[in-house]
Amino acid sequence: MALRNIRLSNDEMLRKKSKPVTGITQSTLTLLDDMAETLYSQNGLGLAAPQVGVLRRIVVVDVGEGIVELINPELVEAEGTQNCYEGCLSIPDVSGLVERPLRVKIKALNRNGEEFFAEGADIAAIAFCHELDHLDGILYTDKATVIKNNEELEREEQENEARRKIMQARRERRQANGGGNRQ
Numbered sequence: 313m314a315l316r317n318i319r320l321s322n323d324e325m326l327r328k329k330s331k332p333v334t335g336i337t338q339s340t341l342t343l344l345d346d347m348a349e350t351l352y353s354q355n356g357l358g359l360a361a362p363q364v365g366v367l368r369r370i371v372v373v374d375v376g377e378g379i380v381e382l383i384n385p386e387l388v389e390a391e392g393t394q395n396c397y398e399g400c401l402s403i404p405d406v407s408g409l410v411e412r413p414l415r416v417k418i419k420a421l422n423r424n425g426e427e428f429f430a431e432g433a434d435i436a437a438i439a440f441c442h443e444l445d446h447l448d449g450i451l452y453t454d455k456a457t458v459i460k461n462n463e464e465l466e467r468e469e470q471e472n473e474a475r476r477k478i479m480q481a482r483r484e485r486r487q488a489n490g491g492g493n494r495q
């Protein structure tokens with residue numbers, strides 16, 4: 313296994329449409345292994361072959377439930393919507409708010425060339441849709457309604473958390489005072 317270089321967003325490779333895999337060879341298997349290793353080395357949730365400079369319809373996803381390898385993936389079912397901030401290993405330091413389905417079903421081949429269905433909800437649905445977009449040269453920034461610097465986003469989350477704690481403390485105070493008045 314080996315780490316592969318991740319192409320960054322100004323690389324025209326990321327804008328090209330990937331071709332279907334017509335036969336699974338040793339180089340396909342090596343690519344899958346390398347993509348998983350590269351994904352883990354970057355603490356990412358998903359990686360598509362064009363991100364490592366290979367214009368083939370292959371993605372790997374791991375949202376914490378183990379690696380899912382998809383060859384020639386096709387979205388066959390989607391339901392619901394969710395709006396979440398997502399990032400991309402090819403676009404460091406920022407995240408964007410994107411509307412995605414809440415649940416998806418993907419048809420794909422596994423590394424043995426057998427057809428299977430992968431289902432994903434919540435973050436898995438986001439990861440599948442994000443990676444499938446890469447195979448058509450689409451980046452999440454094409455779809456995002458808001459794009460924020462990760463530092464800014466983290467600061468906002470901390471502020472929200474602080475605000476939540478203050479509200480909680482006020483609620484508790486009110487309850488305690490209410491109890492006192494009744495006596």
Ligand SMILES: [Zn+2]
Pocket residue numbers: 399400401402442446
């Ligand atoms: Zn990406």
